Amino acid sequence: MKTTVQQSILHTCSHCGDMCNDNAIYDGNVFFCCEGCKTVYQLLQNNHLCGYYAVDGSEIHSLKKLSTKSISRFAYLDDSSIAESILAFKNDKKAQLVLQLPSVHCTSCVWLLEKLPHLNPGIIRSELQLSGKQISILFNPEQVTVREIVELLTLLGYEPDISLAAMHKQKKDTSNRSMYIRLAIAGFAFGNTMMVSLPGYFDEGIGDLQSTFTMMFAALNILFSLPVILYSSQPFFKNAWSGLRNRTMNVDIPISMGILAIYSRSIYEILMGIGPGFMDSFSGLVFFLLIGRVFQKKSFDALEFDRDFNSYVPLQCTKIDHDTERSIAASSIIPGDILLVKNQEIIPSDAILLSANGHIDYSFITGESTPVEILKDTLIYAGARVLGPSILIEIKKEISRSGLLRMWNNTLFRKPVSSTLLTVSTLFGTYFTFGTIALAIIAGLFYLPHYSMALSVFSAVLIIACPCALTLAVPFTLGNIMRISAKHGLYFKNTETVLELASVDTIVFDKTGTLTSSLEGTVEYIGEDFSETQLRLIISGCLSSTHPKSRILASWLCMSHNIQSLKGLHCDSFQEFTGKGWIAAAGKNTIRLGNYEFVSHRKEHKDQIWVSVNAKILGYFIINEGPRQGILPMIDSLTKALHVDVFLISGDSNRNAGYYTSAFKGEHSLLFHQSPEDKARFILSKQNQDHAKIAMIGDGINDSGALMQSNIGIAVAEHISAFHPGCDAIMSANSLSYLDAFVQFTRKGITIIKAAFWISVMYNIIGLTLAVMGILTPVYTAILMPISSLTVIGFTLGMSSYAGRKIALKENQ
Amino acid sequence: MEVLYLTIGISVIIAGGFLIAFSWAVYNGQYDDRVTPSIRILFEDQAEIKKGSDDNQTPLS
Structure with a gap:
């Protein structure tokens, strides 16, 4: 099989599906974009695994260029x-x-x-x-x-x-398993206690046999309930205890109170021969509470992009020891070690530069992606990425004491949970606990001369007021919202994020890449015409460049000049300058293409893409980017129907503003030429002055400062697996056009939760009335408790799924 | 009515059996991943046949 280099942009790579550029490799009857793809293809072919390409051709991801x-x-x-x-x-x-x-x-x-x-x-x-x-x-x-x-x-x-974090993650699986077992045991006990308790509710009918059977049923009930109290309900006790120790109220405290009250009263009643006890309600209660916990846990595990600082620290570093390089584990470095850090590697701990100079990218810490030049003896903070030539550093602090870890514990990275509903729920926990205790004591005192009656009313209030249904409402609604949103391309980090999106009143868009799509735009060229060789050199330069705008230019040039094959395209030298442009040379011609400053060497800012041949400026290209489909109606519905203030801040120039002025509220909502710091500052000032709850829609690394500063940062990504520091949710680019539907959906979620609160309050009022009147019998609790839990679960799941169908409808339009 | 002792005993044993079976399944890892097995079952065999026939380099008669 002969391998030749053939030029064609019309072919896609047989392995990764990317467009092949001028370096396309032709092998037999298949094309590859690079050597790496060819290697993998051959590896699969030689092992008869080409079925890979038949499984799901459209989804095959791009292979990273290998060397x-x-x-x-x-x-x-x-x-x-x-x-x-x-x-x-x-x-x-x-x-x-x-x-x-x-x-x-x-x-x-x-x-x-x-x-x-x-x-x-x-x-x-x-x-x-x-x-x-x-x-x-x-x-x-x-x-x-x-x-x-x-x-x-x-x-x-x-x-x-x-990385250290990835290694830690593997060890936590067992907790999920024990949760299932706890649930299974509670379910087992629930079913069996129900079965043996039922005859007790109709005990008049059984007659003589009553006493012997009652004894046996009571014994069985105690037997079944033991593993439930000792094993299944442990998570609630643990949480409640840690809450008490930290002097904070959480919802597990009233739950634990209720569990203990119902259990001890049942044991007392059974042992004293007063009655059959509430063992079936008890195991049912624990069973339903655990269902809520399992559901909550499931939505937490759904998508983990909540990486902690360990993910940034490399696992390995190169230590220079008596002039020899040695790979050591990063966890074992100590102050005084001298390390060699290469291009793209991360500084593991705070260190001092020993080389003459170096370039450092602090993008993940500050959100600023422009590299910083540092000189000898400067302190470099952990988490910085080295760009360009390798540098030598001397470690100053152990990893555990580095600035990165301190930063991580900083408030910037830990957003305070400010959501109204969550504060309501903690407040609620406090008031509820004290309210229940107060009501129980008052009701008990009322019956006081009769000690047994007082005690029974006291415990009955504690039992029936257990906020089982209330605690189910939040995880079930929010978990279901997360699940439905993920199906439509919006991935929330956690349930709090859902609440944040619901309370948002200002949305800030970043234009570059988020609202615009180059595919919807057009290209214009203004200037002198090129010769045939110059044109070919420009096209090959554009194809060699990694900048997306170069790609657009290349395909436009090919189309407008009717070039089918790229045969004979090549450049002798090609050099790209990030953020400026590129230089390509072949034969006598040298082409510079990029921004005006780069092409003309004059300190002047112009927006177009300029091109010069042999230092003579020929003209410029204008790429008119258009808004993505469906964006303008979406913004319209956000402002008009949902009363959200919408802003656009962009690092770009304002030449495409015309598309947006009509949709956004006039010119003052549009800000151009903004640096990443400007964006973060704008959001901060909005938050401080107007107390705005801001959602920032950005495209990742470049905006991470602003994403982090906003109440909820949503990164728009073509691929969900891409990594975005600082964001709270990831949205697939196609879903952006129904952002309004998502906002509406989460707001409905809040309404659903509130409605569910009222439903359970209603059940509580009925139950409490019975309890205070002293007529709460095991039959009533056995009916009331499961019914209230099931109503709340059914209501929240049903309503949130129904609300979610609106997104599906919009998607199909 | 004494038969109740027997029937309740049997029912508890049966239910306990299911509880043990479920616990075994959980600790065996069957609930760790409920997505991949459903995908895996769809394409396992086909590749084995392919490999076998190609390795022999002889057409199947």
Whole structure:
């Protein structure tokens, strides 16, 4: 099979599906965009796994460009102590490796990753957990090393996330399992106590047998309830206890009070032979409460992009020890160590620069992506990313004491939970607890001469007032909202975020990339015409550039000049300057393309993309970006129907403002030429002056400062798996046009929760009346408690699903 | 009515059996991932056949 280099932009890569540029590789009858894709394709082909491409062609993700350099990053895995620290299990013949693979997302990923034993015979079995993005690999350590496995995964495009945080994550699975067991035991006890308690409610009919059977049923009831109180209800007691110790009220305190009251009264009644007790209501109560907990936990686990600072600290660093480079585990560095930090690597702990100078990118800390130049002896903070040449640093602090960790505990990263509903719920917990106790005491005192009656009324109030239904309302509604939103492309970080979106009254959009789509726009060229060779050089330069605007220019130039094949396109040298432009040279011609300052060497700002040939300026291109489809009606409905103030702040120029002035409230809502700091400052001032609750819709890294400052930062992403520091929710770009529907949906969620509160209050009033009157019998509780829980669950789930259908309707329009 | 002792005993044993079976399933990891197995079952066999026939390099008669 002969491999030739063929030029065609009309072909897509057979592996990753990207457009092939002028470096396209033609192999037999298939095209590849790069060597990496070809390697993977051949690897799959040689192992008869081309079925991969048939599984789900449209979803195959882009493969990262591979080079030998990128793989040598994993050299530290040759260090057996590091390699073993990430193994889940190991003996002589078998070892198990569990890794997080952030880029896993579809059916074909499962298919390919579970075929690892075909690709490397040392791998015995590989199993992928799609929901947890986790792969578990069983392999023979004599045949294959951890490094080889990690490299194979990276080669396939699934680079594992090997960081301290990812390693921690694997250990928490067991808590979910114990939750299921607790639920199962409570359910078991609920069913069986119901069965044996039922005859007791009609005890007149049983006659003589009554006494013997009552004895047996009572004994069975106590037996069934023991594991429920000792094991199943532990989470509530633990939470309540930690709340009491920290002197904060939480909703588990009244719950625990209710559980203890109902249990001790039942035991007392059974042992004293007064009555059958409330054992069935007790296990039912714990059962329903646990269902609420499991549901809550499930929505928390749904999508974890809440990374802590550990994810930023590298696992490995290169230590310079007597002029030799050595890979060491980052956790073992101590002050005084000298480290070599290469391009794109992260500084693990606060350090001092030993090299003459270096470039540092603080983007994840400050949101500012422009690199900073630093000189010898400057202090560099942990979390900074090195750009350009490698630098030598001397560590000043241990990782655990570095500024990064301090920053992480800073208020900027920990948003105070300001949501009204949550404060209401804590307040509620406090008032509810004291209110219940007060009511119980008063009601008890009322019956005082009769001690047994007083005690029974006292405990009855505590039992019936247990806020079971109330605690179910919030997790079920918000969890369901999160689930439905995720189905339509909006991924919330947690349930608090849903509340934040509901209370939003100002939405700030960032234009670049979020509202606009270049595909909807047009390109214009104004200036002198190019010669044929110049044109070809410009096209090949545009294709070599990574800037999205260059890509648009390339396809426009090809189309407008009717160029079908890119045969003979090449440039001798190509250099790109981030944020400025590029220089391409071939033969006698040198092309500069980029902003005016870069092309003309004059200190002047102009908006267009300028082009010069051999230092002579020929003209400029204008790319008119259009708004994405459906954006303008969405903004209209936000302002008019939902009364949300809408602002647009953009780093760009105002030439496309015309599209937006009509939709936004006039010119003052549109701000242009804003730097990332300006954006964050704008949001801060809005929050301070107008007490606005702001949602910021941005596109990730560049805006992370503003995203973090806003009440809720929503990152708009083409791919959900992309990483966005500082955001509270991720939205897929296609869903942006029905943002109004999402806001409306979350607001409805609040109404649903309030309605559910009232329903359960109604049940409580009925129950409390019975309790205060002293006629609360086990039959009433056995009916009231499950019914109130089931009504609340059914109401919240049903109503929120119904409200969610509005989004689906809008999506189908 | 003494038969109640027997029937209640049997019912508790049956229910307990289900409880034990469920606990076993949970600790066996069957509830850890409820998405991937449903995908996995769809394409397992086909690849094995493909591999076998290609390795032999002989057409199936």
